[in-house]
Amino acid sequence: MNELKEFLLRKCNQVIDEKLESIQQGIRSYQLDLVTETKSSAGDKHETGRAMLQLEMEKLGQQYQEVLAQKDTLLKIDISLKTKIQLGSLVCANGVFYFLGTSLGKIKIKEETIMVISIHSPIGRLLLGKQNEDSFLFNHKNIQIEQVF
Structure with missing residues (x-):
């Protein structure tokens, strides 16, 4: 990963x-x-x-x-594997992949779309510090963190 x-x-x-x-x-x-x-x-x-x-x-x-x-x-990004979400984390939540870096939007890699977001974005702030199996509300939806890479 x-x-x-x-x-x-x-x-x-x-x-x-x-x-x-x-x-x-x-x-x-x-x-x-x-x-x-x-x-x-x-x-x-x-x-x-x-x-x-x-x-x-x-x-x-x-x-x-x-x-x-x-x-x-x-x-400033450290891509080493961490258990808690931080700058440089790759996260799968509700089947959507997020890379916490800077606001660049969608990046397509083969068939997978990865959302490159800032830690200062609304969802980025909610993801920070979370770990596998944590959940939170975003836009009235329950978001479940499936995997942190």
């Missing part, structure tokens, strides 16, 4: 790296647009265009910082 968790961790890092690269490309594109806007425009329209580009760059900068924080979380 550690091989699966290692694979999941590598896949999560790959997804995060792709997000970082995409954001960096967006920032570079806006920087180029900003230079072009400076050379080709004059007056109020020019200032509005520059302001819009700078706002978009700021948004991308914030997204970049958020994704970097996700990458930092992944660096």
Whole structure:
């Protein structure tokens, strides 16, 4: 099972790296647009265009910082087998697999779908500290922990 968790961790890092690269490309594109806007425009329209580009760059900068924080979380993951659920645990509950890492959503591995969730998500907070055969309520449903890996 550690091989699966290692694979999941590598896949999560790959997804995060792709997000970082995409954001960096967006920032570079806006920087180029900003230079072009400076050379080709004059007056109020020019200032509005520059302001819009700078706002978009700021948004991308914030997204970049958020994704970097996700990458930092992944660096803290210990995938060794534990009896209690914590960061890095793979959990089967009600037939659904959860990997506690960072919020990335569904990752498909062969025929199995694994939900990669943050420990700060609503279900992540409820899972933390639980162990095999514990149960809890989530969205008015009883969730039974079948296995912690």
